[in-house]
């Protein structure tokens with residue numbers, strides 16, 4: 001099937017990169033995980049080469065020519081700035097000294113000769129869930145996603161766009177302090193988070209929270225429990241299995257997690273009042289009876305006003321393994337569409353009336369879009385493809 005243009009989405013993790021392709025008609029050309037080793041622990045040089053290999057791999061598998069690629073979306077774990085500069089202190093996956101303050105987005109863009117759009121992995125997964133849920137209405141909807149893993153990641157999507165914040169740190173839901181009255185057991189110590197705070201959402205609702213805070217306390221309540229025999233890190237990973245089998249102590253731990261997530265969503269309700277609350281993480285892949293119980297517990301503890309309860313839903317993040325790469329692809333597509341709007345004549349005229357600085361900015365952006373289009377040798381079709389999507393979105397906005 002001929003395509004006007006495609007964008008590539010890359011999800012960079014500690015051990016692998018997962019890649020995908022999204023075409024101008026909104027179709028993913030790969031229906032499964034496509035991975036290469038990420039080599040992030042060996043420093044930026046090897047890791048950037050591996051990201052390029054990931055692009056080549058997805059193009060090879062789909063038979064799409066490189067000239068059809070208009071932009072690449074990239075996500076990595078944080079902390080990083082909104083445009084992909086890794087924290088000057090490094091990060092869990094980016095311990096190699098070469099990463100400290102490294103501009104991973106800029107380096108990949110230079111290597112590929114293509115625009116690269118960056119998000120952290122929580123934001124990318126949030127953007128994917130948002131697009132799957134709202135599809136053509138994505139641009140008119142807002143959502144909050146909480147994804148429970150080693151930490152508690154997530155993101156905020158407003159009118160179809162990732163809310164990044166001034167320093168790139170918006171949507172760090174894990175580090176939002178939550179009320180703990182009625183959540184902690186009698187005598188349970190205040191849970192501590194790696195970020196330095198006590199009693200934030202991640203200190204309870206994460207694997208790290210189980211290992212450092214919840215499990216040590218609950219083991220003291222259940223002397224002789226099997227999990228007390230194991231090293232705490234190993235035991236923490238097994239708590240979900242025990243909960244699935246109805247173990248009382250493991251269920252007490254997950255009840256606390258569900259309560260923390262519900263209280264986090266209650267804060268989100270008052271702060272953002274979103275259309276959708278997404279819940280993701282290991283629990284999505286748990287056995288259905290446990291998953292449904294956990295989900296119901298989160299709902300019970302999410303306090304919405306009557307009007308909000310009618311307007312909003314709580315649901316699970318789909319296809320969690322592919323959510324990062326696919327969310328990155330959506331981010332690249334949305335960026336491409338936003339650039340397409342800038343090259344429309346009416347927009348050019350209004351930009352021309354601005355001061356020199358803005359005018360220069362606009363020219364650079366236009367050049368950046370038009371050059372790859374010409375290089376592909378079929379500018380009419382490529383622009384028509386972008387325009388169709390732009391117009392469709394415009395019509396949806398008018399309908400709404």
Ligand SMILES: [Zn+2]
Pocket residue numbers: 174175176193194195196197200202203
């Ligand atoms: Zn924290």
